[in-house]
Amino acid sequence: MSSVDVVINGAGLVGACLARGLADRGLKVAVIEAIERQANHQPSYDDRTLVVNQASLNILANLGLLPDALPREPLRHIVVNRAGQPGFFELKASDHGCDAFGAVIVARELGNVLLDALAQHPAITLLCPSRLDSFQVGTDAVTITLSDGETLQARLLVGADGNESRVRRLAGLNCDKHDYGQSAMIFNIRPEKPSTGTAWERFTPQGPLALLPQPAGRLGVVWIDAHSTIDEAMGWDDNRLCQRLEQRFGQRLGRFEQPGRRARYGLVRQRTEWPIARRVVVVGNAANAVHPVSAQGFNLGLRDAAALIDQLTGSQDAGDWEGLRAYARTRADDQAATVRYTDTLARAFTNPSGLANLLSGAGLFAHAALPALQRRLVRAAMGFREPVSSLARGPAEIPRKSP
Ligand SMILES: Cc1cc2nc3c(=O)[nH]c(=O)nc-3n(C[C@H](O)[C@H](O)[C@H](O)COP(=O)(O)OP(=O)(O)OC[C@H]3O[C@@H](n4cnc5c(N)ncnc54)[C@H](O)[C@@H]3O)c2cc1C
DSSP states (O other), X not given: OEEEEEEEEOOSHHHHHHHHHHHHTTXXXXXXXXXXXXXXXXXXXXXXXXXXXXXXXXXXXXTTOOOTTSXXXXXXXXXXXXXXXXXXXXXXGGGGTSSOSEEEEEHHHHHHHHHHHHXXXXXXXXXXXXXXXXXXXXXXXXXXXXXXXXXXXXXEXXXXXXXXXXXXXXXXXXXXXXXXXXXXXXXXXXXXXXXXXXXXXXXXXXXXXXXXEOGGGOEEEEEEEEHHHHHHHHHSOHXXXXXXXXXXXXXXXXXXXXXXXXXXXXEEEXXXXXXXXXXXXXXXXXXXEOOGGGSOHHHHHHHHHHHHHHHHTTOSOTTOHHHHHHHHHHHHHHHHHHHHHHHHHHHHHHOOSTHHHHHHHHHHHHHHHSHHHHHHHHHHHTTOOSSOOGGGOOSSOOOOXXX
16 A cells, blocks of 8 residues: 555646645645546546636746646736626726736646646656545545555545545535536637637626637637527537627627537536545535636635645645644635625526616626725735735735725
8 A cells, every 4th residue: 555645536627736736845645537638528628718817827837837838818808798788897907007817728728737747746646547436534544445446545635526526525524505507618719800818708698608818819708508508509500609609799809700619517506614524625626616607616726725735835744633724714715705706796697587687787887897896806806815825926916905
């Protein structure tokens, strides 16, 4: 039986970053991943377009996971409007003393960087394809049994195994789940008019639509609607898809063409208020999953990873209960606030029953016009919610708190 400091179940976006950070700080790490790298259905590294905020870019850069060769498009301008209603509000990074709010990166491209980093690190053992079957917690260590009967011993077991986390379930951690009754369809597309640096978010009675700038002049589309509509849209031919997108988005970017491969996801909110048990912690989507309307899921999970790296740096026993409690307390406010904020946004703008929708829309647009509230919004959206982990601090200027 091999023995390490930390076993991470799941080499998705969050688990891979965590492994790299811990290994760089001298911990011996084993990572269990169920799906092979080349598989088309690797759930973390598909064609989805990620808005990676400035705090997350700092974390990736400080972990050595943001090479110049990784294609990314700076996000400098966000335009939000509502179908059928006049007006819009916009946020410009330059108005908030920074060059960009973050960057847009395709998950598959980031995945290539992360998985290379795992494969090359001498302190990381990657077990893939492999599955965690069960684990047993002892006084000084946790013993993990894989589905092929192999066993591993670690001071700490981390569940970074996504929405259906087996680690969370086996540890008996309570998770509150809400199904939004909606799906997201993603694909990329070429607009007639360029949209460099600008992200568009359009709220419609059926659900939000986001168009995010990608490198090479394309846009990543996140189209949210009822399951039945997305089922139908997955079957449209390319011409129909482009026409329907033009109808839904409007004419600001001209005609759309050359849509890429489509993928769909059911949308849920998950909240694990207390993400730790003896010698076990869950991070990323395994702990909290949010609606993509605010583009916060990976950013939130990466802040979990950064805080856990801070907590475990220099510790004698990675699974020490007091250390895990300190981690859970550090993350509590950010996790609760991000889940609450995203849920409010998702419900307000996806409730087709008139009044709540209208009021929330008016509220949002009025609030967004107030400079102090804008600064708060921007600071949270950029990922600098206190306490900021050491890895999130970086060259980018952190916008000052509202007075
Ligand atoms: C349409 C859409 C758009 C999004 N846009 C954004 C955005 O713009 N910005 C943003 O920050 N976030 C965004 N997100 C959210 C983001 O994609 C997720 O929050 C992020 O992928 C979570 O990463 P994770 O590593 O925690 O979990 P996952 O990505 O789910 O990875 C879990 C990993 O664990 C593995 N695994 C699962 N079970 C086992 C097991 N039993 N044994 C071994 N391995 C296992 C899986 O194979 C996978 O590799 C978006 C999500 C969607 C659906």
